[in-house]
Amino acid sequence: MSEQPSIFDILGPIMIGPSSSHTAGASRIGYVARQLLQDEPKKAIITLYNSFAKTHKGHGTDKAIIGGILGFGPDDEQIRDSHEIARKQGLEWEFKFRGDTARFHSNAARVKLVGKNGGTVEVVGASLGGGRITIQEIEGFSVDFHAQAHTLVIIANDVPGSIQHISGAIAEKGVNIASMFVSRNESLANMVIELDQSVEEATLKKISSFSWVKFVRLVEPMIQYSSRYEK
């Protein structure tokens, strides 16, 4: 039996309107970018593609993405005022628009973030409808994950045995790997590892301590339902 839909796929999601793809999904792309930066962002350069570029105003896509970058969930009413909040928090941002590019999904966005401590990250995500997203590119690597599981993103020199070392560090703490996706470009390898549980700080430290590892980030699944609806 395949996975059956939940009644909360039908009665939900609870979200900030108006559009599950152009608003809720957009905010999640921003939120994933923030997690990949692992720092308080001070600058954001966002490129909206195709339908996102054309209809962002009416759908609040621009506010939703900034809201996500600030760490707001898709059901957080602060999304509506995200631009003012960002200004107060000292986040600078810039939007660019590319109307018709077949290279990207019809609802896609590129988010480039600079952190307060100087780190940067560049992510491309697409919104699939119903608030679901897929991350398609990280730091120039093609990837494909939905940010619905605990996901480790690693970029490392492509040395022999690297995958064993990393999976060893994860398994050591009893965490199961649900799936692993590896892509390579010249001398670097990118790994996207979906996990059944989250990993401890110690595991992340251990992986980053390998001399050939350049970038380790943990993307946690979005926690639905903020605020008083929790009660």
Next chain:
Amino acid sequence: MEFNLLSNIVEFCNTEKKNMAQAMLEYEMRNKHLSKEQVLDGLKRVLLVMEDSVEQGLTQIVMSPSGMLNNWAKTVYNAKTDTLGPALKKATARAIAVGEVNACMGKIAAAPTAGSAGIMPAVLVTMMEEHNIPREKILDGLLVSSAIGLIFAKNSSFAGSEAGCMGETGSAAAMGAAAIVYLLGGNNDQILEAVGFALKASMGLVCDPVGGLVEEPCTTRNAVGVANAFVSAQMALAGIKSLIPADEVIFATKEVGDLMSPRLKESAQGGLANTKTGREIQKRVFKPAS
């Protein structure tokens, strides 16, 4: 636990001696490994968001960024003339309220989609007010409506881009009709009749949002969807039958959706979106990306 047809759910109810709300509660608990309390808490959350969105649209200033919607819910709620008594007027206003809140970046519960999010809240709030139905029972109404949505999603589609607006406001009206019949003591057969009536009335409804925004005609279509739900439930509760069984009606919506031109399915290229005025509004709202 798997249901693929409405008739599967009814059979399950008959063998297990359960009502439709209990069947859906069990479905969710078993498939998602949740306790009864967890499912009910989730439903309470959905109901709270629904009630809040109605309340906001009726009390706050809601003008959409595009300017297409402008505090219509309040206008309807306070109208001097009632076509059929205050209940219908208020139900109409509630559906519009949620549409306006959605367009203004407020918080809503998609049911089943954001575009059709006004129908279930308007139905449920109206049922509470007009029939004094307690909140716990309203949660059962939500469970019954989820049964209809589940089978509709499996055998047709909620996506305006696939099934047109019958997939959105049509399915929401059917979900609402089912909840009304259940809450007024109707049996499973009557619930299914109401679903049949509501979907037949929405058969072939195109998705043609002006400028691609979920505002015009979506908001007023939600209001009419509420009337559809109440009228369909009325017929079913009286005991008349939808000659075509609800499951077959759902398959028909799929066929009709497939036959519909892509121009009439959310692409904002046909129907109202393609009228002279629709195009003008689109130009005004979407000045070229700067």
